[in-house]
Amino acid sequence: EIVLTQSPGTLSLSPGERATLSCRASQSVSSSYLAWYQQKPGQAPRLLIYGASSRATGIPDRFSGSGSGTDFTLTISRLEPEDFAVYYCQQYGSSPRWTFGQGTKVEIK
């Protein structure tokens, strides 16, 4: 089973700042089958990025994903008030087990 480790656990930033979130896999993720989700309190997760770098439908271009192999990054270029949330990475190339990282909370500084 591929284990995903996200860092940092919490990121304290101000609106307008740049956020960089890391996701490291215990072994190589097949064909960059890596997704990112955003979850706000009391809400279901929402797909942001798939295939490591492709934005999902309706996702603003301030969100971008990069990386391959075992190291992946989600970048939010300029934080908007609605971006403060918890972010999870997920690998979906190692079927039949889909695994998630433990999450990074982006909070207002």
Add this chain to the structure above:
Amino acid sequence: EVQLVESGGGLVQPGRSLRLSCAASGFTFDDYAMHWVRQAPGKGLEWVSGISWNSGSIGYADSVKGRFTISRDNAKNSLYLQMNSLRAEDTALYYCAKSSNSIMVTGYFDYWGQGTLVTVSS
């Protein structure tokens, strides 16, 4: 508009059973694999089970294997999770999620329901 509506959660005693349902609309249900994902209170996301479009491929997390059974009824646009021998550690919000493709492998979760809460306690 894609909609996934879970139901069937509630308070149940350890060792008892519960059946969750997920009603899907807004897309061609039998074109896609479907999954259950859970989230314990204050914790992260855990994949529970998945099923391919035609039920030909099914998978379970080790934590639920042998106790939970996933199924689907394409005629009713519905997904199910039969949960037996429930334990306190099964307490969580259970989400139904649509896969991005029809088969089990390589699909990410592009739509999620709002979840149904399962509490296992005596």
